[in-house]
Amino acid sequence: MAEDYRYSHLHKLFSMKNMYTFSDRSLDYQNRLRAFMAEHVYSNEEVWAKQRRDAANVWAPLPIVEDLKSRAKAAGLWNLALPHSRYGPGLTNFEYAPLAEQMGRVHWSSELFNCHAPESGNMEMLEKYGSQDQVAKWLPGMTDGTHGSAFAMTEPDVASSDATNIETSIVRDGDRYVINGRKWWISGAAAEHCKVLFVMGQTDADNPAKHLRQSMIIVPKDTPGVTIVRDLNILGYSDAPHGHAEILLENVCVPTENIILGEGRGFEIAQGRLGPGRIHHAMRNIGMAERALESLCRRALNRKPFGKLLADQGVTRERIAEARIRIDQARLLVLNTAHRIDTNGVESAKMEISAIKVAAPIMLGQVVDWAMQVYGAAGVTDDFGLGYACARARIMRYVDGPDEVHRNVIARMELAKYK
Template sequence: MDFAYTEKVEQLRARLLAFFDDHIYPNEHTYHHQIDAAPDRWQPVPIIEELKPKARAAGLWNLFLPESDLGAGLTNLEYAPLAEIMGRVPWSSEVFNCSAPDTGNMETIHRYGTEAHKQRWLAPLLEGEIRSCFSMTEPEVASSDATNIQTRITRDGDHYVINGRKWWSSGAGDPRCAIFIVMGKTAPDSPDKYRQQSMILVPRETPGLQIKRMLPVFGFDDAPHGHAEIVFDNVRVPVENILLGEGRGFEIAQGRLGPGRIHHCMRAIGLAERSLEFMCKRSLERKPFGKPLAEQGVTIERIAKSRILIDQARLLTLHAAWRMDTVGNKEARKEIAEIKVAAPEMACQVVDWAIQAHGAGGVTEDFQLAYFYKIARTLRIVDGPDEVHRFQLGRMELAKYKPARTEAARAAE
């Protein structure tokens, strides 16, 4: 394992860091002001639209998509340090057309879509002309076990009819969101519970697709991106809109969620680095009880622990990315699960200590840390909660010590 950055990555990092210094950091206040002052928060943010052409001109566009000539030609390992930089400013990923859920949806359509799907949906997504939504989680069931989902996708001649209710469908609030990838059951009675589900493409304007409400997260609405509760009421789409075919939903989910999970972790490391930076600067400026916070033992301890936690998470992330590149997403599921637990937990802790160093100011929106904590805490649930990943990891570890089953025992089960 060699995690040293290649010359190509070093050049991209240098360009990306320069872009942040010139265009992202100076416009953080502008971004928040434009959203807060807008008569309609659910519209594209002008500063992001202004910066996109500059990012493209700098060669900083579609940096994801490994094993494809449609992106920058980077592996997961090469993309990691770039996604980390983007994580330092949560809204910045969209400037480079590298934001969720679009990246995962583009990878899904690229891997599992037909040529017609790619021409209609992938091409405009890659150009940044439209945005997308991934709709899987449901309010009535424990969606951490995706076999529970109840949305029905029923064949009716040359169409599928979709009925169900989803929520936390991220990206649906954006008026540019033109396509939904929806997971539902085409064969609810199949004895193989992992072959009951399918994924299907649903254009936004399809009759019967109703956005009921946008869901706030710790009081933040995440406009204009947002997280929607959606009702699918006899939504009819052509049979050609199915991805891969009936019963392939879990297979697609595993291919999609692996990269999505690690991208979240990459950005979480950048978020934690920025929080540590804020904590250090604040600790040097504030002087309670006659000396700077930076000279208080507990603060020094937290800064040191933060450094250790961030570096540990970065190495775990790079290792998982390397495994994905060398053995594939399925074989790297253990490493992906490890980092999906470790990185959000780490980010939560580092952001929490940074908030503490800022005192009452830390829980306001003045220092961004409240929003940072919202992101970090939410990551412990999205793409599978910590408990599910730990359960899977525990079973994999125990399996090493269980006696091998004989053919007779397997046959008897």
């Protein structure tokens, strides 16, 4: 696997006057992560695929992943996605962004560094909003990678892109809460090592302030009444051993101390969790797009239909150039958003967060489509990873809110400037 040359020189671009500059610490982590990917990850992609294919239990951790997690931890490449945290190096969002891109080049590699979704978002959420007892009980196992977690918000019967629509009920009964509802697309919940769910539901359905009806509560996965109904495939891909589950909650009882931050704070917590996570998703999208463009170029330089290299065809060059432009545009937009969050907070970057959430997956989908076209029929097989990348690009247009919702946010904020 060739070195990711874009990032080996990217700091020069950001050293220009009036542009952002990566810190020496960020550059050090970029170099170390790139070296780790080159030595341990690219060379084990086929091993990962074989172990996943041959696994007797598809939900059990893969040996290659557990081995590489230990190596990454020993190399000091662990919990990189947690800003201002004592459980990792405390990189800012801007410092972490290029690292997320490198991880995105191999879709399963983020877990090796304990930087995968939903884990990174859940850890940040719990550390920021959880009580001392909640943090002490659940966070060490998550930050150490000994057990996983899931974020249970989305529901099949409502438009979950508006979190105030969530209908799962959380009813207080003495010193416990009783939870009833159905969730789906709950990433990581089906995995064998997932031990805890962060569940969003209604504690005050009649509150006239709809943003205060929701609460967030901690539910151990082995609590009676929690049922994993099924795994939900993404265009035919199961994503095991991570997976995306449908979950049924039937009279699930947990102690009142499991509520996070207090009743009525669920929407606030969800919004605080999702902002930085959208940057992580977007940068991983960019890494996947870079990999697809690299694949496109290599194919174009080695394939000669009708006696002429594909690289010499005008349409191929047009697509390569356009792909480079779109990837770099998306990257700059994401880095700008990360810088804004670090400087002024998540609330100040609402428009930028929505913009990258729209731009990055659409860019990825188009670049992957062009790469698939250069490969011809081979592009839709699993041989080159483009089929999965295509499916991933499409699902990312729903994750953390669909395009339409984010475009509405952007338009509303833009119009407000002129009222």
